[in-house]
Structure formats: structure tokens, C-alpha cells
Amino acid sequence: MTTNIVSMPRPHDLLWGMTAEQLAADAPAWAHAALRRYAPVVVRRAPAEPGWIAVGIRGQAREQRFATWMRLDAIRRQVSPEAIVRAGRWHAHARPQWPALRALAQVAPRLAECGLAWGVTGSLGFELASGLPAVHPASDLDLLLRAPQPVSRAWAQALCAQLDGAPGRIDVQLETPCGALALREWAKGAARVLLKTASGPLLVGDPWAAARQAVA
Amino acid sequence: METLSFEFPAGQPAQGRALVGCVGSGDLEVLLEPGSVGSLTIQVVTSVNGSAARWQQVFERMFRAQSLPALNISIHDFGATPGVVRLRLEQGLEELSHA
Numbered sequence: 001m002t003t004n005i006v007s008m009p010r011p012h013d014l015l016w017g018m019t020a021e022q023l024a025a026d027a028p029a030w031a032h033a034a035l036r037r038y039a040p041v042v043v044r045r046a047p048a049e050p051g052w053i054a055v056g057i058r059g060q061a062r063e064q065r066f067a068t069w070m071r072l073d074a075i076r077r078q079v080s081p082e083a084i085v086r087a088g089r090w091h092a093h094a095r096p097q098w099p100a101l102r103a104l105a106q107v108a109p110r111l112a113e114c115g116l117a118w119g120v121t122g123s124l125g126f127e128l129a130s131g132l133p134a135v136h137p138a139s140d141l142d143l144l145l146r147a148p149q150p151v152s153r154a155w156a157q158a159l160c161a162q163l164d165g166a167p168g169r170i171d172v173q174l175e176t177p178c179g180a181l182a183l184r185e186w187a188k189g190a191a192r193v194l195l196k197t198a199s200g201p202l203l204v205g206d207p208w209a210a211a212r213q214a215v216a
Numbered sequence: 217m218e219t220l221s222f223e224f225p226a227g228q229p230a231q232g233r234a235l236v237g238c239v240g241s242g243d244l245e246v247l248l249e250p251g252s253v254g255s256l257t258i259q260v261v262t263s264v265n266g267s268a269a270r271w272q273q274v275f276e277r278m279f280r281a282q283s284l285p286a287l288n289i290s291i292h293d294f295g296a297t298p299g300v301v302r303l304r305l306e307q308g309l310e311e312l313s314h315a
Contacts (some may be wrong), residue, residue, distance in 0.1 A: 194238070196300075201299050
């Protein structure tokens with residue numbers, strides 16, 4: 001059997017290839033409808049059996065999110081948040097005046113020189129990658145920053161200060177080798193921060209050493 | 217948007233206040249302040265509609281095991297999972313005890 005996986009999908013990657021037939025019969029009707037529209041599914045941060053990956057199906061309403069699992073060998077196409085940025089389609093979005101798009105236009109040059117790989121997730125990432133409408137005038141801009149090495153709280157504060165000047169609300173998640181945390185929380189300086197890991201959320205002191213701390 | 221209110225029995229008023237959490241998808245902000253004797257009140261403003269029973273369950277499970285000081289807890293939720301809600305509440309109670 002051949003597979004189109006270029007690399008093991010990571011949380012927030014968009015995957016195509018899951019069909020309505022692969023969905024449990026008791027899944028909501030809107031989830032079946034989404035897959036029939038050839039909507040991509042979003043990789044979730046959750047455990048999966050070998051050969052499977054945890055994904056979420058997005059419906060058109062905000063509360064329409066359905067958690068399920070997809071077979072890795074069903075993946076036909078895979079798009080990362082970074083690839084959405086590289087494709088640059090937001091430059092041609094029909095609603096450039098919406099806050100999420102204005103915010104992206106403003107912060108993209110700053111992020112391009114921040115030294116970390118970054119990407120667009122959330123409703124805007126979904127829409128830019130799939131062409132299916134998902135963004136609203138009230139949508140936040142959801143971004144991801146890859147931080148394989150620790151970044152200082154001072155660095156996070158400086159970046160937050162720059163993002164705070166943007167027209168819409170921006171939610172930046174820092175992806176560490178152990179999970180993801182909010183850039184804003186790291187910048188705030190609380191002793192412990194919330195790290196979302198594949199085995200669930202944890203409160204940790206060092207989000208880059210969480211695997212070690214979680215045992216303690 | 218939905219606003220929900222809950223009340224549970226509690227002890228003496230807490231000392232001090234704490235603000236934990238984050239405004240952002242899948243997270244929540246929790247403000248804990250001293251309440252009136254014997255009462256723990258919680259107000260939840262959530263972006264997820266129809267979630268009252270789920271919140272009630274999370275709170276009951278958490279407060280059954282421990283007796284809490286009297287508090288007014290104000291929660292601003294952005295679609296957090298019950299696991300995240302529990303951790304944020306624990307974090308807030310922990311900060312109060314250090315305050």
C-alpha cells in the first residue's frame with residue numbers, strides 16, 4: 001500500500017483523504033456533510049493507535065467540532081501551518097479589512113524575522129488552505145511558533161508587545177518538543193504554565209522539560 | 217455567548233485574590249476573590265452554548281473531595297476542555313494559598 005505522508009502529521013496540520021464512509025455512523029450529520037464537501041480534518045493533540053492519528057472535523061458553526069481518528073494510509077494531502085503562510089494566499093483574500101486579515105498583514109513581516117518557523121492555524125488557516133469559508137469578522141488570528149529550543153520570557157514579552165499593537169486579537173501558541181503553550185502566558189511570568197501535551201494538559205514550570213517534570 | 221451561575225457550600229472567606237489563565241482558544245481566565253461566609257459562587261461566561269451540565273459536573277467532581285474557602289469565582293471561557301478547566305481552577309486555588 002502506498003501512502004502520501006511526507007512526514008508524520010503534527011497538531012494543527014490539515015489532512016485530506018478522510019471520507020464520510022470512514023466516519024462512525026453515530027457521528028453528527030454535519031460531520032458527515034463536512035467530509036462530503038471534501039473538507040480537510042485538523043490534527044489534534046491526542047493519543048492514537050499505531051497507524052492512526054487523532055483529528056478533528058470542523059463544522060460551519062463554532063461549536064461544531066467532532067473528535068475522531070483517521071488512518072494514516074488514508075492521507076492524500078497534508079498541509080502544515082507554515083505551508084499556508086508560504087502559499088501567501090491571504091494577500092488575495094476577499095475581505096482584507098477583517099481584523100484577522102489586517103492583523104496577519106501587519107505581523108507577518110515581524111514574524112518572518114523572529115528566527116522561528118511560524119504558521120497560521122484556526123479558522124483562517126483552514127479557510128486559506130481549503131477555500132472553504134470559516135473566517136468571520138470577529139475571528140481571532142491563531143498562529144503557531146515552533147520553538148524547539150527554549151525561548152526566554154523577555155523574548156516572549158517583546159514579541160507580545162509588538163503583537164498587541166495589531167488590529168485584531170492574536171492567539172500565538174508556542175510549540176515546544178513537549179507540547180504547546182500560549183506565548184502570552186509564557187510572557188506573563190506565572191510560576192507554572194499550562195502545557196497542552198498529547199496525553200492531556202499539564203501545569204509545568206519549564207515547558208521545554210515537561211516530560212521530565214510530569215513524572216515528579 | 218452564555219452566562220452561567222453556580223453556587224456551592226464553602227467555609228470562611230478566602231484571603232487575597234488570584235488571576236490565572238489566558239484569553240485564547242481552548243483556554244480560560246479565572247479570577248478568584250474572597251466571597252461571603254459559607255458560599256462559593258461561580259459565574260461562567262462561555263463562548264460555548266449549551267454547556268451548563270458539563271460545567272456543573274466539573275465543579276461537583278472538584279469540590280466534592282475538598283472543602284473550600286468562601287470565594288467568588290469568575291470564569292471567562294474560550295472553549296476549554298474539562299481537563300484544562302480543572303487545572304486552571306487548581307492553579308488559582310494554589311496561588312490563593314500562597315497569596
